[in-house]
Amino acid sequence: MNIDYSILKKYPFCNRCFGRLYGKLIRTDNFDRGRALKLSKAIELEQLLRIALENLNNDNLEFESDLKLTPDEIDEIKRLMYSIHRSGLFEIKLDLIDNIEKYEAEYKLLEETNGEKALEELEIKCPWCKDIFAPENLQKISENIAETLKNYEFESFLIGTKLPKRFKELEKEIETPFMESIRQEFGRELGKIVTPILKRRVDKENPDIVIMVNPYNQKVTLQVNPIFIKGRYKKLVRGIPQSHWHCRTCKGRGCEKCNFTGKQYQTSVEEIIAEPFMEIMKGSSEALHGAGREDIDVRMLGNGRPFVIEIKEPKVRTVNLKKMSEKVNSSKMVEITDLEYGNKKDVHFFKNEPHKKTYLAKVECDEKVSKEEVLNLVQKLENLVIDQRTPDRVAHRRADLVRVRKVYKAWPHILDDYNFELKIFCDGGLYIKELISSDEGRTSPSVSELLDKKCICKFLDVLDVHDYEDVENI
Ligand SMILES: [Zn+2]
Ligand SMILES: [Zn+2]
Incomplete structure (x- = not known):
């Protein structure tokens, strides 16, 4: 299998991007790999072209092996040399290429049919990376990340890169068996800058926060993973449901019947437990997962019912669990004990394991x-x-x-x-x-x-x- 240089006739990929097409070959960075590939091809093409031009008008070649190319074949060599030059390998001498205007016109036509604005003459902008690895871009994105995270407590994070659709399509079109996605390389490079700034550990399995970055427009969004706290609850009084019920009349919108609370019952086990957690952790919402539920008119006594409370998108992740239970227990309606931090698996366990x-x-x-x-x-x-x-x-x-x-x-x-x-x-x-x-x-x-x-x-x-x-x- 050969290296496909003809892709450069369609897309003038910079050294780094051309190297990424074969990113899994030879342990070096993409820029060096791309430049090395282009250089070796350029040397081969220049040699071919020089010999071919010399022999063009010589009909008395001594050896049969001497190169004799048709004008069309020579044109193809020049076109490819110009494409490699245009993609950033400026060492290629243009004095051997006499009809640059023709090739440049072909590029313009191609770009216009691709729906892109035709570039200024000889202004090179790589259609894959669009300069996203420029230090100014990485710097700006790291600042955006720090700003977006400033109100969140977290110990671990992961950076994810979100590629706009057209770049995903481009990668599908140009893919080689050895290609690395630009997502990976960008994540790696951004990580080098962001990790020392954030001073937190990278966790690929279970990060507190996933930072999603669009490298092309510098947009940063967060996926803040929920906190799970498990324990056991007792319901000491009859007449409150386990979870919040919408008012039957207004379906939660608020009406005269529910005194404009939108609730069928004034409170619930869930609300009583969740309130102090939400107040401190400032989550966007919460969910109470119990190991089953009791009817409204049934008390839950003894050692209590196992539960997990899930606080979604919390700004604060560490709380004093003892204080939390004191606050809940002061309600005199619900009492919680045995609090500890849990995880997503606990929710599954409580929901699906039948408890006697x-x-x-x-x-x-x-x-x-x-x-x-x-x-x-x-x-x-x-x-x-x-x-x-x-x-x-x-x-x-x-x-x-x-x-x-x-x-x-x-x-x-x-x-x-x-x-x-x-x-x-x-x-x-x-x-x-x-x-x-x-x-x-x-x-x-x-x-x-x-x-x-x-x-x-x-x-x-x-x-x-x-x-x-x-x-x-x-
Ligand atoms: Zn590039
Ligand atoms: Zn109502």
């Missing part, structure tokens, strides 16, 4: 229930497999299907002839209110079915969300 639960349910029967009946009930509940069709009350937002869940154990506490409490250890995802009521037969077996009495769940608390699968520890 322990509940405390207050059961009310519409007829008298004896101690024997209750003891009998908990015996039947042990290791009982439940078929649960999606409850009627959530069917509008969940797919209607039958889930199979297990109750592992239940413990009774009798309150009076009609009421008793059940502590229930079961699979995550089992709806307890329906386990008790039977949900018109959609959950089976159920407490109502096993007792053969109509029962409802008066109150429900989550006592524990289990990390481990060990029933003995309950």
